[in-house]
Amino acid sequence: MSKIITILSSIRGNFVRQLIAIAIPIAVQNILFSSRGLVDVIMLGQLGEAEIAAVGVAARATFVSTIMLVGVTTGGALLTAQYWGAVNKQGVRESTALTCLISMFFATITVLLFLLFSESVMAVATDSPDVIRFGSEYLQITSVSMYAVAMGSSMAVGLRAMHKPGISTFFSAIGIGSNVVLNWILIFGHFGLPAMGIVGAAIATVLSGVIEIVTLYGYLYRKQHLLAFGWYDVVAAVNLRKVKRFLQLSLPTTFNFLIWSGGLFVYHAIMGLSGVQGLAALSVMTPVESISLSFMIGISSAAAVLVGNQLGAKEYEKTYEQAIALTILCVFASIVIAFLLYLLQTPILDAFSALTPETRALAEKFIAILSIGIVLRSFPMSAIVGVLRAGGDVKFCLYQDICAQWVIGIPVTAIVAVMFHAPPEWVYLAFLTEECVKWIGSIPRIRSKKWMRNLIDSDM
Template sequence: MLLSSIIHHTRGDFVRRLIAIALPITLQSIMFSSRGLVDVLMLGQLGEADIAAVGVASRAMFVTTIMLVGVTTGGALLTAQYWGAGNRQGVRESTALTWLVSTLFALLTIAFFVSFPAQIMGVTTDSQEVISLGVEYIVITSFSMLAVSCVSSMAVGLRAMHKPGLSTFFSGIGILSNVFLNWVLIFGNLGFPALGIKGAAIATVLSGAIEVATLFGYLYLSKHLLAFKFCDIKAAASIDKVVRFLKLS
């Protein structure tokens, strides 16, 4: 009976559509978690202290990134409901609300990392050299959380519309930009000074900005449904809607 039920619900093009949606989502999740890994790999030529500092800082950044992506889960549920009901304005407003809440969360995260960088680094290491290097890295890199909030909030809307490949494409641009800027700023190529671990942090922030600029530029230039305006944010930012969003998240 179970087998027949599985066959019944997966016949036709169900599997093809499932893979078409799931594969880009999986790739984007990998990209979200691989930024710190890129820095570790490219800093491997400099020294053990740099690698250790980025490794410790990346753990903290990874935790907050996962939390931030989790915050957008509420937006994903709301947007999917509106899309299924054919409510296009609801889709736009729920995306705007997701962006607003995730951006506020990102700002709180930045304030936390900027205020207590040494304490965060000290959770997993007692090496003063590693802590000193990591403090510089984590303070600068924390600002990339704004890019994560922007991209992840748009990603949930695109997933609800069954177009996850679009956000994955621009995440790929962000990763490639990160690799290139790391090469330039860490090692001092193309006439730039060699900044080492500080260069890796700056590259992470700049690549995030490039990803956001290209994604939002495409959405607004193409007049995409998710290209919300201030009036959409204002309409979505009611107490009832925010409370519902937070309960879901």
């Protein structure tokens, strides 16, 4: 009992203020990011279920590439947090420059993939000609927005490490505001422009991304912010030893994120076997789920920053106590969020006016399952995103995700869908199998303390 009191007492006073100051802007930023997909789904949802399904599948594909880019920036996030904890400002600058450079390289790969193979990507999840055609058009246009994702994520991780996430959140709000206005103009045809439907939504996504990045970088360079790196910082960062260390942290996490997000796309494809109705209901759930999880993502990301700062300062015992307390806090937060989601399901689903009564009824079942899933995801999310990766324990996270998702979760879901021909709600419930496995793996790993490592000693 005394140990529990000691652990809980480690998250009070200044630590709580820092947690809230970092977590809330990150949560808001994630809500804004998820709202892009939600705005597209809601506005296109007034046109028909084929458009909802198409943008849902395409958005899941772009989510895979976005997650890959976030994985690339994770190496920079880990290093920058520890540089900031060690009060090494030049290290913060160079780490941000290297993060931006490498993430832009990976963004180019995803742009080429979506431009050249958009129909093949869509065909993985559905055999509906209309869904493939609509989704392919959307993917080809939105592909270039990956450059904006790379540049925005690179700067966001640096700002988080400096406990200034509100800056990138503000400019994300500008981006989503632009997306809403441009969607309204281009999808339905206002101010004399033709109604462009799903193509208009794609163009709006690209233009809003450009607006966000131009305003963010313009602000940082005009203010001569610490993260406004120059050519000399890039040259200093492109050092074989630094690049190698960055990739040693980033590549396992990038591969981890790719494997995980690719698995989500496979889940989408399995649901597609149940028909357009199940796919449409799942497409509605995707942005709703992302928004619902945003606060927990904020806590987990803030935990990663604070744990990384403590590891950089070599405060190991305090790090462990705060890590345990933060995971407990995330679980309690998930219970509140799940309860609110279940209560608000009627106004949420009312926004999707094109859903048939049958699809609406299915979506209501999905929300009940999602509420359970939010609680199940809370501890693995806080453990993996907020604690283990902060200490550079990226290989364990990779191996656990492969085992939980690809060895157990996806096969179980496929068996439920293909062998037992279960209804869509049971297939959706089977998605949660992997979260149960992650609870079993994450608890002993955190308790082992093997993840607590200082990553920047060689620079000191």
